[in-house]
Amino acid sequence: MLRYIIKRLIWLAFVLLGLCAITFTLSRIIPSDPAASYLGPRPRPEQVEKVRVQLGLDKPLYVQFAYYMRNLVHGDLGESLRTHRPVLQGIWEHLPASLDLMITAIFIALSVGIPLGVLSAKKENTTLDHLTRLFSVANVSVPSFWLAMIFQIVFFRWLGIFPIGGRIDTVVNLVSPIKQITGFYALDALITGNWAALKSTLSHLILPSITLAAYSTGLIARMTRSTMLEVLREDYITTARAYGISEREILFVQALRNALGPTLTTAGLCFAFMLTGTFFVELIFFWPGLGTYTVNAIFLNDYPVIMGITIIMAVFYVVVNLAVDILLAVANPRIRLG
Amino acid sequence: MAAVTVLSIRDLKTYFYTQEGVSRAVDGVSYHVIRGETLGVVGESGCGKSVTALSILRLIPSPPGKIVSGEIIFEGHNLMDLPLDKMREIRGNKISMIFQEPLTSLNPVFTIGSQLSKVFILHQNLTKKEAKKKAIEMLSACEMPSPERIMKEYPYQLSGGMRQRAMIAMALGCNSKVLIADEPTTALDVTIQAQILDLTLQLRKEFGMTMILITHNLGIVAKAADRVVVMYAGEKVEEADVFSLFEKPRHPYTIALMKSIPILGRSEKFLKEVKGVVPAPYLEISGCKFADRCPEAMRRCHREKPQLREVEKGHLVACFR
Ligand SMILES: Nc1ncnc2c1ncn2[C@@H]1O[C@H](COP(=O)(O)OP(=O)(O)OP(=O)(O)O)[C@@H](O)[C@H]1O
Ligand SMILES: [Mg+2]
Numbered sequence: 001m002l003r004y005i006i007k008r009l010i011w012l013a014f015v016l017l018g019l020c021a022i023t024f025t026l027s028r029i030i031p032s033d034p035a036a037s038y039l040g041p042r043p044r045p046e047q048v049e050k051v052r053v054q055l056g057l058d059k060p061l062y063v064q065f066a067y068y069m070r071n072l073v074h075g076d077l078g079e080s081l082r083t084h085r086p087v088l089q090g091i092w093e094h095l096p097a098s099l100d101l102m103i104t105a106i107f108i109a110l111s112v113g114i115p116l117g118v119l120s121a122k123k124e125n126t127t128l129d130h131l132t133r134l135f136s137v138a139n140v141s142v143p144s145f146w147l148a149m150i151f152q153i154v155f156f157r158w159l160g161i162f163p164i165g166g167r168i169d170t171v172v173n174l175v176s177p178i179k180q181i182t183g184f185y186a187l188d189a190l191i192t193g194n195w196a197a198l199k200s201t202l203s204h205l206i207l208p209s210i211t212l213a214a215y216s217t218g219l220i221a222r223m224t225r226s227t228m229l230e231v232l233r234e235d236y237i238t239t240a241r242a243y244g245i246s247e248r249e250i251l252f253v254q255a256l257r258n259a260l261g262p263t264l265t266t267a268g269l270c271f272a273f274m275l276t277g278t279f280f281v282e283l284i285f286f287w288p289g290l291g292t293y294t295v296n297a298i299f300l301n302d303y304p305v306i307m308g309i310t311i312i313m314a315v316f317y318v319v320v321n322l323a324v325d326i327l328l329a330v331a332n333p334r335i336r337l338g
Numbered sequence: 339m340a341a342v343t344v345l346s347i348r349d350l351k352t353y354f355y356t357q358e359g360v361s362r363a364v365d366g367v368s369y370h371v372i373r374g375e376t377l378g379v380v381g382e383s384g385c386g387k388s389v390t391a392l393s394i395l396r397l398i399p400s401p402p403g404k405i406v407s408g409e410i411i412f413e414g415h416n417l418m419d420l421p422l423d424k425m426r427e428i429r430g431n432k433i434s435m436i437f438q439e440p441l442t443s444l445n446p447v448f449t450i451g452s453q454l455s456k457v458f459i460l461h462q463n464l465t466k467k468e469a470k471k472k473a474i475e476m477l478s479a480c481e482m483p484s485p486e487r488i489m490k491e492y493p494y495q496l497s498g499g500m501r502q503r504a505m506i507a508m509a510l511g512c513n514s515k516v517l518i519a520d521e522p523t524t525a526l527d528v529t530i531q532a533q534i535l536d537l538t539l540q541l542r543k544e545f546g547m548t549m550i551l552i553t554h555n556l557g558i559v560a561k562a563a564d565r566v567v568v569m570y571a572g573e574k575v576e577e578a579d580v581f582s583l584f585e586k587p588r589h590p591y592t593i594a595l596m597k598s599i600p601i602l603g604r605s606e607k608f609l610k611e612v613k614g615v616v617p618a619p620y621l622e623i624s625g626c627k628f629a630d631r632c633p634e635a636m637r638r639c640h641r642e643k644p645q646l647r648e649v650e651k652g653h654l655v656a657c658f659r
Binding site: 236245246 | 399401430431434435439442443445447456460492494508
């Protein structure tokens with residue numbers, strides 16, 4: 001197991017190297033002058049020249065890349081051309097907000113998608129099954145920005161039960177501010193017993209996380225349904241029934257445990273893709289996460305930030321996949337990692 | 339000792355509603371088992387032996403299957419009328435089952451120990467520890483080497499024979515009254531078959547169970563059964579105690595089966611001397627279903643369905659001859 005993990009991490013290093021080379025080259029090919037960006041509006045030419053040297057932009061591309069990689073190894077992703085703050089710090093500050101959203105979303109997706117898939121398989125070809133399948137297809141095919149706007153119209157404009165956006169109510173944040181411990185608002189509010197803030201942050205979380213969860217919910221429900229259908233035909237399910245095991249236990253323990261592999265893999269992929277999926281959602285719901293941070297960086301041609309985020313996303317992707325593999329191996333004794 | 343009927347099946351009809359049509363897998367079968375005996379149920383592959391057995395415990399997958407009519411009388415109740423939760427108290431507890439395919443009959447993601455313990459806890463109100471002890475006991479009763487180790491193993495780590503032993507351990511540990519063994523040895527290696535059969539027979543006696551032994555091998559029947567039911571294409575064609583059956587088989591199908599008794603374990607030249615195949619179960623046949631293959635068929639056989647009649651005490655046959 002450990003060997004497998006190490007092997008995967010080494011592989012990650014290679015992936016990152018390739019990825020860095022590509023993004024680095026791309027960021028230098030696009031027609032914009034980083035040195036000018038660094039100085040802000042209307043810089044003087046001699047200033048630009050000075051910064052060019054300061055940033056090492058006068059060196060050949062491969063030298064610049066080597067520098068970048070050296071810094072990267074030391075955990076330094078460079079600094080933002082606009083704010084002049086370390087990129088890593090920026091990412092670190094915005095990541096919890098995104099993860100907040102993503103974790104809630106994947107939680108929703110799993111806890112809605114799996115039972116739906118299981119029941120749908122159990123009740124194959126009944127009305128419930130048809131409705132579930134329709135629901136899944138709808139979830140998978142509706143674009144998130146559209147869903148987000150519908151939610152805003154219905155729940156904010158018409159019903160007025162959920163806020164239109166943001167992470168917490170401004171007034172609440174002023175009256176009883178959240179003490180930052182983990183960076184996850186709901187968790188921090190819970191730890192510090194800040195009920196007003198907890199309530200506010202949860203009500204802000206609902207619409208965006210459901211929006212973000214929609215696609216994954218549909219996909220997970222479908223995947224669970226189809227594997228469950230296969231598993232429920234297996235002989236050992238008949239054995240379980242023949243020995244008086246309850247239908248509930250058969251469905252949710254004996255069968256689901258066997259069907260979980262593809263579902264978990266799907267969920268892992270969904271979760272990894274959510275890091276980009278969240279960009280739209282964050283923009284529409286004014287969510288101060290990585291998405292907002294990234295989109296701003298893109299508009300401003302802040303290439304160190306863009307690169308940093310690309311790298312973080314790749315790492316995230318690989319780590320999530322690794323975690324899923326480990327989970328699968330734990331769930332199924334036949335899988336040997338190696 | 340008076341003959342007490344433990345379980346009886348009356349006019350059971352189990353159909354499958356498939357795309358080809360209605361498959362009458364079991365079409366009006368009746369049989370009963372007497373306490374302490376072993377009832378052999380024989381017939382070619384596909385004649386509805388397993389479906390009958392599954393119907394007893396109401397385990398027919400639905401859809402596509404459905405028990406259309408019939409009664410299963412056990413301990414004075416018709417199992418068909420029981421609500422599902424009462425039915426579950428009977429499954430495994432009063433009637434237990436061993437299946438044809440040891441390779442796929444155990445759940446691959448749970449250890450042998452946990453699968454056995456779970457069933458024992460469920461039906462016998464044992465604590466986890468007691469159930470584990472019992473499981474180890476049962477495994478060693480089934481002549482498993484190092485049962486403690488087996489407890490922690492997963493099915494895929496065991497051979498087919500070992501898995502079937504584990505299955506038998508589960509069935510016997512339930513102290514049930516009736517054991518349905520659905521071809522417990524068919525899928526196994528030649529050398530293992532005899533071992534598993536002997537083990538099953540010996541333990542059945544030890545535990546005082548009544549057994550329904552399903553097989554397509556009359557050799558096994560001769561060795562193990564007290565009475566025999568011969569099935570053909572979803573129907574019972576002959577029933578007799580084992581001696582009169584082998585001495586004086588009445589139905590041409592039984593006679594054909596006798597001629598092709600496979601030596602236990604040898605690959606089978608099943609019913610070679612009889613031409614043709616079993617009619618597809620979704621065909622409507624007005625006469626005797628065996629008539630097309632029967633060496634002694636008369637014209638009447640194709641038109642009219644022979645009813646079961648008693649030719650001797652306890653010896654029933656569905657044939658005009
Ligand atoms: N799930 C199912 N769907 C459709 N038809 C089925 C199903 N299960 C069984 N049947 C049909 O029922 C008939 C009887 O099958 P059954 O399994 O009882 O045969 P068997 O006598 O046990 O044979 P074998 O010796 O091969 O086990 C077969 O024709 C089969 O096609
Ligand atoms: Mg069978």
